[in-house]
Amino acid sequence: MSTNVVILGAKGRMGNTLVNMALADSELNLVGVCEREGNTGGMDYDGCLTSDCLEDLLPKVPGAVIVDFTAPASSVAMAKIAAKHGSPAVIGTTGLDKDQQEELAEYAKETPIFWAPNMSVGVNVLLKVLPELVKALGEDYDMEMVETHHKMKKDSPSGTALKLAQCLAEARGWEYDDVKKHCRDGIIGERPQKEIGVQTLRGGDVVGDHTMYFFGPGERIEVTHRAHSRETFASGALRAAKWLSGQKPGKLYAMADIF
Structure with a gap:
């Protein structure tokens, strides 16, 4: 039907x-x-x-x-x-x-x-598997994200970026509002261990890109989702x-x- x-x-x-x-x-x-x-x-x-x-x-x-x-x-x-x-x-x-x-x-x-x-199905599958990655890597890995969208987008960070970042925080047992960092400017000092940075790029006609970084001792893991069309x-x-x-x-x- x-x-x-x-x-x-x-x-x-x-x-x-x-x-x-x-x-x-x-x-x-x-x-x-x-x-x-x-x-x-x-x-x-x-x-x-x-x-x-x-x-x-x-x-x-x-x-x-x-x-x-x-x-x-x-x-x-x-x-x-x-x-x-x-x-x-x-x-x-x-x-x-x-x-x-x-x-x-x-x-x-x-x-x-x-x-x-x-x-997107891909992003929602990521929300299911990211907590496993976070827990397996442990707290020695700093978590950051960059999101990119078209220049007409009105909200920042994107709703998807916030959802993904909240997922990362929950996997660590953190309250996202306590650890989020949406902007860095000037003499900011050393990065705290208990922090998740989400940075925003806007331009052109990009439908939506989200890259999560896991910075660890001697290595870096990047997980990227790119939406090719609406x-x-x-x-x-x-x-x-x-x-x-x-x-x-x-x-x-x-x-x-x-x-």
Whole structure:
């Protein structure tokens, strides 16, 4: 049975990728697209509703899974509307702070909600295997990360970088907020052993690169993930939409739940 989906921000770079991939997927029905007021022109898909108001659109497509890669405040507002109508929602938005994540978790008690700052299968497999590497290497290895994205990206560090760095900290038994170092400048002194540096590069049209460094005595290990296209993330989100359509409310789902 096919899954009905609604794409938010359908004219954006990610939204347009999602629309095209949903239209090409025989297991999906694109039943609705939504854009901000005054920006709905040119969205003409056969059998698909177009709207600038999600609140008005959802009653016309009951049970459709919303897919959202917009912005933190917009995604939280969407989740509130989704909970009101009982519509499942897949969120790939990055940059959500702790309060916004907790708010999503509250709405997830009312309707199935899935959130992942990175939808790629590769990154989520890394999140499973990195703790083993950290524990095997031991505390003599300093951990650092560099993340690179296109110049239009608004949040820094990226949501993926934060998730990976938090994974490294947890593997050491550290609280990430106590050990993070997102910027270094001037006379900073020696690097503390209990620290994880995450540095940001922005430029061009880079989809997303993340390199984790493990600096040890006499050697260095580098683990890199490179996303070659937005289709990587869109594919993961649409896979999540198919899976989420059969789930019940009660928790904020993530990629680990699919695996």
